[in-house]
Structures are given as structure tokens and as C-alpha cells.
Amino acid sequence: MVSWTIAGSLAGEPAVSRPDLLAEPVVKALALLPDADRVGVVVIDPELADTAEFCAAYGSPLSASANCVVVSGRRSGEERLAACLVLATTRADVNGVVRRRLDVRKASFAPMDTAVELTGMAYGGITPIGLPAEWPLLLDGAVARAPELVVGSGIRGSKLLVPGSLLAALPGAEVVEGLAR
Template sequence: MRAPIGDFDSAVPAPDRLDELTRPVAEAVRHWRGSVPAEQILYVDTEPEWADTAVFVEHYGRDILEQSANCVVVAGKRAGETTLAACVVLSHTRADVNGVVRRHLGARKVSFASMDTATGESGMEYGGITPVGLPGSWPVLVDAAVVDLPYVLVGSGRRRGKLLVPGKAFAELPGAVVLEGLGVA
């Protein structure tokens, strides 16, 4: 099957590639619920050394930058309590951590979670964290611009491989909250 975006050799329905995904991502795909059928979530094989955005677009097409999203894990702190959350923003933007995220979480301070925390708590590899399969207790803050795209490229839970997900599916993830202005230039 031809990928709907990017210059990939092929795209395969993610339910047919569960063995290529980390356990939490595979479980999320296996038990997928929502208006978008699981078969519309596609897996594309990619080289792990090309996982970082700038290198990735050099190999798989510059046009993909406008249709790619990053998922970053943040830690909000207030009164000695820490809340982990994910922010999903288009790759050419950054998450408004000190504004939109801090206000939404009701946190005094928000910072990016450490690599050990992000990978340990998500069960995913650094550089491949995806909103698909994150712990159900986490808020998943999604920029409205992500939801508006027909397909969005995100991590697969590993540095090797990516998922192509219909934008509207991000609004249906467990814990998802769609926020205007989450991604800023």
C-alpha cells in the first residue's frame, strides 16, 4: 500500500505490524476504539538513525514536515505533586509549555520530563514516543492543528518505524484534550 504522505516504500495497517511496536503501542492498536478504524492507522518502516525530525525530512521528503507531529512528555508541578502529560504539536512548532500547558494542567511549573521518566513511564523508546498507547491517567494535550490534518506522521514507540494516523483520531485518544494554540512557532 502507498503511504498517504511522505516518500516511504510502503505503508502497512498497524494491526498487521504489532510485532514492530512497543507493548503499550501494540496494545492500544489491538484494542483501538473510535470513529477511525484501526486499519487506517498505518505503520511505515524507517531507519532508527534518521528518527530525529531534521534528518528524517532529508530522507523521506521535506513536505512531510508540515504533516508530522512530535509528542513530548512534560511534568507539571504544584504543591509537591507531579503530573505527567503528553503534548502533541506539529513538528515545525513547539509546545507552549509555560503558557497553554501550564494553565491547562493548573501547574505552578512545567518542564520537559527527563528521558528516564519519559521512557520508563511510557514504555517507549526515546525519540519514538507516540501519543498512541500512553498511560490512561496522562492528559494528552493535542494542538488543534494536528486534528485538522488528514494524516499525521508520529512516532511508533520505537526509534525505528513511524505511524501515520488520521488527524481526527488524536482527539479520540484516552485522556485527549484538543487545545487551540498549543503549538507555537
């Protein structure tokens, strides 16, 4: 039995039973996960989807939230993309660790339109579950070790509740110590 205690005043339910609360790529990815029953979902006000607002409104600890950002860089005319997952109390080291991992001269956050188009998810709701398979998913070590985290669901009207170990086991996931500052 999963308790999903980090959602503050919200009651979690199994994400697989609520595809209406998930972006299509997330639904498809959950169907392939052996431990999908460990992923919870909560309904939220879409206006409160940004991490700080969500935590303040629902009483979820900021330290139990993780943010997923899409990063891009170019090498020899080829665009290289990755997703980074760090605790909300930190920031991804985009121009250090991520730039070196992508082997590009300069890395930056992907433009909003690009991130939304390529992920099939809403801006502000992008989540590591259901990302394009060819992208590396870089997770800070603190994310991988977290017993439970709040992350996006692919839409702004809900959040996922998921163990860090499950995120670290996603296809393409790499735990990168020092990814976050």
C-alpha cells in the same frame, strides 16, 4: 482503503499487522481502537528517527509530522504529567498553555529517563497511542484537523501514519487551540 501518502518514498502497511514494529504499549492500545485499521506503519532506519532527518531522508513533508513530548510539573508535592502533540513546524507552549492546563507553577519537558520509563517507549519514538491512561493528551488544533500525520511508533525503527481525527479521539485527548506556537 487507506493510502498513507505522506510517508514519502516509504510504503505504509497496516500497523495492526506489524506488532514487531511497535512498542508494546502501542500494540495494546491499537487492539482497543475501533479505527485501528486507519493507522499505518513504515519501517525506517533508527538513526533517522528524529523528525528533520526522517523527512529529509524519505521525502515526507515536515508539515505532515507531529511530535509528542512529555511534560511535567509539580503542585503541592504532586507530580503532574501530560503528553503534548504539536506539528513538527511548531513548539508546544509549555510554560503558558500547558502550565495552566496542568495547574502548576512551572512546567518543563520530563527528563528522558522518566519519559521512557513511564511510557514504555523509546526516547525519540514516543507516540500518543499507548500513553498512560491517566495522562491528559493535549493536541494542538492543527494536529486534530490534519488529514494524515507521521508520528512515532514507540520505537526508533518505524513511524506511524495516522489521521488527526483519530488522534483527537484517543482516550484522554483534548484539543487545545493555541497549544503550539
